[in-house]
Amino acid sequence: MAIDDETVAVLIELVQGEGGVQPFEKDEIQKLAAHLKGKGILLIVDEVQTGVYRTGEFLASNLYQIEPDIITLAKGLGGGVPIGVVMTKHKDILVPGEHGSTFGGNYLSTVAGLAVLDVLSTLYDSGSIDETLVYFSQKLKEIVSKYDHLFEKEVGLGLMRGLRAKSAEVQSNIVKNAMEEGLIVLKAGRNTVRFLPSITISKNEIDEGFKRFEKTISTL
Numbered sequence: 584m585a586i587d588d589e590t591v592a593v594l595i596e597l598v599q600g601e602g603g604v605q606p607f608e609k610d611e612i613q614k615l616a617a618h619l620k621g622k623g624i625l626l627i628v629d630e631v632q633t634g635v636y637r638t639g640e641f642l643a644s645n646l647y648q649i650e651p652d653i654i655t656l657a658k659g660l661g662g663g664v665p666i667g668v669v670m671t672k673h674k675d676i677l678v679p680g681e682h683g684s685t686f687g688g689n690y691l692s693t694v695a696g697l698a699v700l701d702v703l704s705t706l707y708d709s710g711s712i713d714e715t716l717v718y719f720s721q722k723l724k725e726i727v728s729k730y731d732h733l734f735e736k737e738v739g740l741g742l743m744r745g746l747r748a749k750s751a752e753v754q755s756n757i758v759k760n761a762m763e764e765g766l767i768v769l770k771a772g773r774n775t776v777r778f779l780p781s782i783t784i785s786k787n788e789i790d791e792g793f794k795r796f797e798k799t800i801s802t803l
């Protein structure tokens with residue numbers, strides 16, 4: 584292992600987004616967290632992509648049932664307004680006023696962040712986020728079984744999903760052709776087509792999106 588006496592902290596992503604929408608196994612992560620705790624090494628989890636309900640829970644760390652020393656958030660938290668957050672349970676490390684930043688903690692961004700949390704926590708509490716991700720998952724499964732000559736399997740967690748294509752060529756054709764259908768899907772890793780829908784997406788929008796997706800792939 585790369586961890587030795589010089590190691591201060593380990594920084595991980597629980598689902599590797601750019602790397603192919605690949606989640607770690609829960610027991611692997613729990614073992615890592617316990618190991619680091621035993622050695623007094625900090626665990627930092629980058630939740631810039633996985634945080635703010637992207638995986639179905641507020642934090643992916645909730646899903647993995649770990650308590651990192653430090654968590655980073657950004658992207659989804661602002662609903663389009665730039666914001667970045669560092670959270671830590673070590674409350675004695677920094678006191679108010681100690682850490683300054685020109686654009687840090689400004690009123691506009693924090694109000695946007697609070698509004699996003701308000702909307703999404705209401706959806707979460709009503710069970711609506713859970714329903715959305717189950718529905719989305721079902722759609723992906725249907726695509727894999729219907730087009731098994733194009734895809735190996737569906738991957739990812741929550742609304743951070745992917746279809747593992749059988750080749751890089753299939754992947755890039757899909758990304759290119761989908762754009763012509765007015766549908767934005769992304770590349771991740773060498774052969775994964777990535778889906779990052781809005782967490783507020785409706786069932787009708789999911790249906791429409793997959794209709795366009797099927798139109799894209801039916802000619803391949």
Ligand SMILES: *Cc1c(COP(=O)(O)O)cnc(C)c1O
Nearest residue numbers: 596600629630631632633657658
């Ligand atoms: C986007 C992203 C970052 C970096 O955010 P920037 O604001 O572009 O620096 C870090 N970690 C993850 C997982 C990301 O997706």
